[in-house]
Amino acid sequence: MKYLDEYRDAAATAAIADQIRREVTRPHVVMEVCGGQTHAILRYGLDRMLPPEVELVHGPGCPVCVTALETIDRAHAIAQRPGVIFTSFGDMLRVPGSHGDLLGLRARGADVRIVYSPLDAVELARAHRDRPVVFFGIGFETTAPANAMALIAARRGGVANFSMLASHVLVPPAIASILQSRDNRVGAFLGPGHVCAITGARAYASLVARYRVPIAITGFEPVDLLRGVLAVVRQLEAGRAELENAYARSAPLAGNPAARAALAEVFEVVDRNWRGIGAIPKSGYRIAEAYRAHDADRIFDVGEIATREPEACISGRVLRGVAKPSECPAFGRTCTPATPLGATMVSAEGACAAYYQHRRTA
Amino acid sequence: MCLAIPGEIVDVVERSGMRFGRVRFGGVTREVCLEYQPDSAVGDFVLVHVGFAIAKIDADEAARQWELLRELAPEGEEL
Numbered sequence: 282m283k284y285l286d287e288y289r290d291a292a293a294t295a296a297i298a299d300q301i302r303r304e305v306t307r308p309h310v311v312m313e314v315c316g317g318q319t320h321a322i323l324r325y326g327l328d329r330m331l332p333p334e335v336e337l338v339h340g341p342g343c344p345v346c347v348t349a350l351e352t353i354d355r356a357h358a359i360a361q362r363p364g365v366i367f368t369s370f371g372d373m374l375r376v377p378g379s380h381g382d383l384l385g386l387r388a389r390g391a392d393v394r395i396v397y398s399p400l401d402a403v404e405l406a407r408a409h410r411d412r413p414v415v416f417f418g419i420g421f422e423t424t425a426p427a428n429a430m431a432l433i434a435a436r437r438g439g440v441a442n443f444s445m446l447a448s449h450v451l452v453p454p455a456i457a458s459i460l461q462s463r464d465n466r467v468g469a470f471l472g473p474g475h476v477c478a479i480t481g482a483r484a485y486a487s488l489v490a491r492y493r494v495p496i497a498i499t500g501f502e503p504v505d506l507l508r509g510v511l512a513v514v515r516q517l518e519a520g521r522a523e524l525e526n527a528y529a530r531s532a533p534l535a536g537n538p539a540a541r542a543a544l545a546e547v548f549e550v551v552d553r554n555w556r557g558i559g560a561i562p563k564s565g566y567r568i569a570e571a572y573r574a575h576d577a578d579r580i581f582d583v584g585e586i587a588t589r590e591p592e593a594c595i596s597g598r599v600l601r602g603v604a605k606p607s608e609c610p611a612f613g614r615t616c617t618p619a620t621p622l623g624a625t626m627v628s629a630e631g632a633c634a635a636y637y638q639h640r641r642t643a
Numbered sequence: 644m645c646l647a648i649p650g651e652i653v654d655v656v657e658r659s660g661m662r663f664g665r666v667r668f669g670g671v672t673r674e675v676c677l678e679y680q681p682d683s684a685v686g687d688f689v690l691v692h693v694g695f696a697i698a699k700i701d702a703d704e705a706a707r708q709w710e711l712l713r714e715l716a717p718e719g720e721e722l
């Protein structure tokens with residue numbers, strides 16, 4: 282496939298890795314922010330192609346992982362309401378709440394359905410006017426515009442039985458919180474290319490200026506990922522801190538104005554609790570007042586939900602790049618993808634699950 | 644979760660006041676919402692995420708990046 286296969290070319294990937302090896306003179310810690318990037322790095326073994334000086338640590342960019350347990354429990358409570366059709370992207374189905382997962386609820390009779398696009402959930406609501414259809418709207422800035430359009434379509438089309446349980450998270454405040462923490466080790470970031478395709482680069486330029494940290498906006502294929510690593514290693518070696526775009530073909534610095542307009546119409550920025558990390562100011566979207574008729578949080582009064590995370594789990598430190606999954610005593614023993622104890626094991630894109638799947642144990 | 648796949652727009656249609664198109668990914672064709680790519684046209688390559696075209700792929704930028712990468716290749720090796 283054009284714009285895909287050539288970026289997986291082994292010779293090109295190796296040439297960039299060699300170049301990094303030629304240029305590096307001292308240790309650097311580089312964080313890729315996005316869980317999709319983490320997954321690709323381990324899948325293609327890019328971490329093993331890099332010279333030992335370049336250490337990749339894995340950021341908080343797995344929306345499934347960082348969705349608060351309380352939100353998952355809230356989703357499960359709504360999915361069990363009589364008559365509800367509960368829709369979600371496939372990757373939320375196996376995420377355990379305090380009492381099992383959506384697949385388990387479905388086995389016990391709840392009407393839980395996977396959709397490919399949030400617009401499919403709106404279509405489902407049109408086809409079942411007598412039943413509430415709820416969509417579980419999570420994701421970063423990449424996914425939020427799609428979810429926003431579902432709300433716009435429902436309102437425009439008068440699809441009153443469609444609602445969304447929305448819990449979006451935003452990348453730049455999470456990067457800022459990592460840089461502000463006292464135990465931060467990260468010296469440079471690979472910026473999340475598909476998030477930037479929507480938001481543009483402005484927030485990342487501010488982070489670079491404020492924290493004097495190199496950031497290279499980076500894609501998701503092996504050539505793209507190592508190209509991003511090369512860009513930040515060069516900067517670190519030269520003592521520079523700049524915003525670079527290593528993914529210019531798909532992530533223009535201006536982002537996507539049409540998508541941003543929809544975000545501004547449908548959502549408002551709120552403080553958000555990140556699973557494993559805790560509260561980060563102004564780091565999420567909730568549904569704005571004008572769309573309250575489609576806000577599942579307001580429609581279904583689920584009440585207070587108290588949750589507790591296992592104490593053994595160090596995913597908060599994993600998500601900030603302070604610890605590697607393999608340093609967790611529970612990793613691969615009591616905690617596996619089939620029996621996840623914490624945030625970073627619940628999704629294939631979480632660092633713990635990716636390490637487990639690709640056998641990075643040492 | 645932020646996975647997005649490049650594909651080629653093969654036609655554009657209007658449905659319930661929204662812009663859609665069929666996008667070809669290798670051998671598979673899917674309907675994609677083009678509301679966020681109002682200027683896109685048949686033949687454009689777009690990046691598709693959960694049924695939405697979120698970006699148009701810039702062929703000139705792609706070519707420029709390969710130029711930069713080719714400079715890294717050892718003598719006589721083709722990237």
Ligand code: SF4
Nearest residue numbers: 594596609616623633
């Ligand atoms: S291996 Fe499991 S318990 Fe340990 S940090 Fe990862 S998710 Fe938490």
